[in-house]
Amino acid sequence: MSEVTSQSALTSSPKKVHVETWGCQMNAADSERMLAILAEKNYALTQSADDADLVLLNTCHIREKAKHKVLSRLGILRELKKSRPGMKIAVAGCVAQAEGRRLLKAAPQIDVLLGPGKIEDLPRLLAEHEASGQSSVATGFARRHHHEDQAESTSETNDRTKDLHAPPTLSGKREISRYVNIQQGCNNYCTFCVVPFTRGRELSRTINEIVAESKALLASGAREITLLGQNVNSYGSDRGETTQFVELLSEVARLPDLARLRFTTSNPHDFTQDLASLFAREPKLGRYIHLPVQSGSDRILQRMQRKVTAAEYLERVNWLKAAVPDIAISTDLIVGFPGETEEDFAATLELVEKVRFSFSFTFKYSPRNNTPAARYLDQVPEDVKEERLARLNGLQNRITAELNASEIGTTRQVLFLYESEKLPGHFYGRTDHFRLVRVAAQRNLTGEIANVTITDANKTALLGNLI
Numbered sequence: 001m002s003e004v005t006s007q008s009a010l011t012s013s014p015k016k017v018h019v020e021t022w023g024c025q026m027n028a029a030d031s032e033r034m035l036a037i038l039a040e041k042n043y044a045l046t047q048s049a050d051d052a053d054l055v056l057l058n059t060c061h062i063r064e065k066a067k068h069k070v071l072s073r074l075g076i077l078r079e080l081k082k083s084r085p086g087m088k089i090a091v092a093g094c095v096a097q098a099e100g101r102r103l104l105k106a107a108p109q110i111d112v113l114l115g116p117g118k119i120e121d122l123p124r125l126l127a128e129h130e131a132s133g134q135s136s137v138a139t140g141f142a143r144r145h146h147h148e149d150q151a152e153s154t155s156e157t158n159d160r161t162k163d164l165h166a167p168p169t170l171s172g173k174r175e176i177s178r179y180v181n182i183q184q185g186c187n188n189y190c191t192f193c194v195v196p197f198t199r200g201r202e203l204s205r206t207i208n209e210i211v212a213e214s215k216a217l218l219a220s221g222a223r224e225i226t227l228l229g230q231n232v233n234s235y236g237s238d239r240g241e242t243t244q245f246v247e248l249l250s251e252v253a254r255l256p257d258l259a260r261l262r263f264t265t266s267n268p269h270d271f272t273q274d275l276a277s278l279f280a281r282e283p284k285l286g287r288y289i290h291l292p293v294q295s296g297s298d299r300i301l302q303r304m305q306r307k308v309t310a311a312e313y314l315e316r317v318n319w320l321k322a323a324v325p326d327i328a329i330s331t332d333l334i335v336g337f338p339g340e341t342e343e344d345f346a347a348t349l350e351l352v353e354k355v356r357f358s359f360s361f362t363f364k365y366s367p368r369n370n371t372p373a374a375r376y377l378d379q380v381p382e383d384v385k386e387e388r389l390a391r392l393n394g395l396q397n398r399i400t401a402e403l404n405a406s407e408i409g410t411t412r413q414v415l416f417l418y419e420s421e422k423l424p425g426h427f428y429g430r431t432d433h434f435r436l437v438r439v440a441a442q443r444n445l446t447g448e449i450a451n452v453t454i455t456d457a458n459k460t461a462l463l464g465n466l467i
Helices: 023-037 068-085 093-100 101-106 114-130 144-151 154-161 207-219 245-253 273-281 298-304 310-323 342-355 381-404
Strands: 015-021 042-047 052-060 086-095 112-114 136-138 178-179 226-230 260-264 288-290 326-333 359-364 411-419 426-431 437-438 451-459 462-466
Touching: 015 288, 023 042, 023 086, 023 114, 023 178, 023 226, 042 052, 052 068, 052 093, 052 298, 068 086, 068 101, 068 114, 068 411, 068 437, 086 093, 086 114, 093 101, 112 114, 112 226, 114 136, 144 298, 207 245, 245 260, 273 310, 288 381, 298 310, 298 342, 310 342, 326 381, 342 381, 359 381, 381 451, 411 437, 437 451
Parallel strands: 015 042, 015 052, 052 086, 086 112, 112 136, 178 226, 226 260, 288 326, 326 359, 437 462
Antiparallel strands: 411 426, 411 451, 426 437, 451 462
8 A cells, every 4th residue: 555545544344456458558557547547546456346345437539439347348248237236337448438428318327427638537536436426537637747737847856757667567466567558648540540539639747757667567576677658769758859769768677576578559650760770679578569550552651641651661770670689570451451451451462471470469441430541442352351361360370370380499588477367387478589488497487587498489489498
């Protein structure tokens, strides 16, 4: 429990909060932030909604039928609430932001509704609901981060962050790899994406605050930090400064307890040669990067408003390979974007062959409300999308299996993250190249970095023996 918990809270039993998080890593980090805020108000985490005083749904709007999924879960919780009248339901995240009072009208059992830019308001909203008995709502986008309302000067910010406590984990257990949000929102307005409409425009946190939060997470037992943003490469530009992302990475990498530093997501439009070169100078960055491309066709990239061509994307790949010749690269790919022809799709397959991604997150295009692409008239038939996705996945699976097989006989440093639930005594970790490795051991390897000889591989993971 935080030191700022009130004396009255200390003398009463903690309330229980159950958190369900859907979607991206940023949502996971937001959920942990809300847990930290609630811990200060005498809430303790429970893994079951059945005994919770507060059920918090942190929602994602990226996937198809996101609102329907939320309403389905709320229907189950409505019945639970009937048997437990004191239970409160809060809905946060991007569906809350996008749907607002429409969601409240469809599900009046919601007691608190807040967008991702309003998570600091959660205690106030709960208090307002307690006082009025009515649903409390906070949506919209912040013009600056909450900490800036409390501390304008660098010295005041340092005072506020020097004793920062790590937020609780969603699992309630020690986590070796933790997330830190470095910015909110996005300025790119890709024609298929709802993020600017659900998280607003880019808003960067200060380097001091990010370093302080990272330090607190490391003190709680983390060994790896992943910095999160919709476009980390443009970090700091919203402050009217030149992009500060390389400076931020260098500052966090100096933390002595940090073993590995990763980041996502990286827009190739803003990716710089300086950032590529940092991989050669900073070993904590490892030999892996996630660099979404979405399509290999210049025509489709232009329609997506990605602000980069296939040739420019390959140029950035070449910068990375010049810095780290064996770097592993993953990506995001969309098939069946409106107007995509067989020739456009063939260009995507060609790009995948050229880069040889270690793995890809592949999706069929699906329209999102309020996005330009949803209004394009030349939508691709569903059966064509299905067939193209199968071909793309077949190609990527072959490449991934070949790259993993080439690891057999090598020795890799592995940061072990967790013990297998299905196979006790077997531990999973990741190499510098972000490849998943499973090892059997007589001791608990969680949190250790150890040398492993790779003995076998499939498209999902590597198998190895401790040296």
